[in-house]
Amino acid sequence: MNAPGGLDFAAIPDRIQAEVQRAIMRSIKGVEYFATSGPTLGSTPKDVLHSRGTMSLYHYRPMSDEIYRVPVLIVMATTNRGYILDLVPGQSFIEFLLRRGYDVYMLDWSAPRPEERSLRMEDYVLDFIPDCVRRVQADSGEQDVSIIGYCFGGVLSLLYGSIFPDGPMKNLICFTTPIDFREMKLFSNFSDRRYFDVDRLVDSVGNVPPEMILSSFEMLRPASRTVSQIQLWENIWNDEFVKSYRMFDRWATDTLPLAGEYFRTITKDLMWDNKLYNDTMSVGGRPAKLENIKVPILHAVAEHDHIVPYDAAKHLIAKIGSADKEEVVLKGGHVSLVAGANAVKRLWPKLDSWLGKRST
């Protein structure tokens, strides 16, 4: 029976009963939440192929009877850990690639040590990535290597590809990769050259602390952390919700510090002078123009990305020199594009169909 205002009186007792049950479950699960450590992340079997300071190169053990000829090297963003791409079985991008027959390597980062404060952009682009590519070539026995760069890992991959246009990079896939840093409006304002003294900061603290990186990400949506905690409490009876919350929350707060000199270059060359977009970027004196990149490229961007807005990423495909290039805009945000339930249905199959035919 419905009241004139649309209120269903008959359903009220059931609704109250359901809410009471949930309240009881919240109390039980709430205790469980604090007593357990959450799901184990990044557990796909792998071997450490090489490790040097902040840099680690992993090789994931194949899960298929037959693999594609061309190995894949994933270059992770320097601000975050690579296990976002290897959450739990069934929600792991790495596992997906392995099951689809790719030979997967990952260049992942750990917190730079105090003595690594002097690492420069040159170290990342002209040393770490080429070193890993050489090791992938040696390990796989193949000359060609496909590279997948996530977020700032995409920027590093673009710089690498534009400086070494003659190979061995065979294909390039960028996920949510910014090139027009003016369009990252809040970051741009936070680092306004009139008020932000990057030299003083780096000279004072050495490596930029992770708390500062995390705060700047959280400031992009200042209410979201509080709201997500409210949502956690409301849904704490729901094991799937809690599992997902814990995975993403742990990753999001597991931010890495940035090497001081590297951060100085990012701020001055990219945030202030927008050199990548203006075609004036160079690394170690070597010009890094996007038009130099001629290999097939796929750029996947998220419709609702608050960290790398579409306007900051949209010019990439136009500026690349490749004939075989494609941009795909998918529903989701900066993280949900690449990880989680939606990525399983959207990005991953798209990537597989694009990369598979270019990996033989």
Place this chain on the structure above:
Amino acid sequence: MTDKITDPVALWQKMVGEMEKGFNSFATKAMETPEFSQAMNRAGGAAAGAQKQFGDLMEKYLLSMNLPSREQMTGIAERLQSIEGQLGEIKMMLSQMSTNSAGSPIGAAPRPPRTKRPPSEGGGPK
């Protein structure tokens, strides 16, 4: 089933969602102003300065306690890092030697053949 318009839980969730959007939008507008950048960086600069002063003070304290200074620890860390690097190189060389002599690295499972073709082979660039 309870109508969403009159369901207090659904209403509460909607309200929280709207509040989040509203607050984020309001804060974004405020944070886009040069005044915000100025104030934030002034506070950040002061914090960085304080952190440096505190660090210097700690160095002096550690020295007086006859404990290793940061500089010395960094030196040890650099040496350890160099040793780690060399160990990695040795491991890699051993693995390479093993590959050359036995056909596969020590303890490694045989790799699957690199013969996979995409399911819809016949079209698309190679």
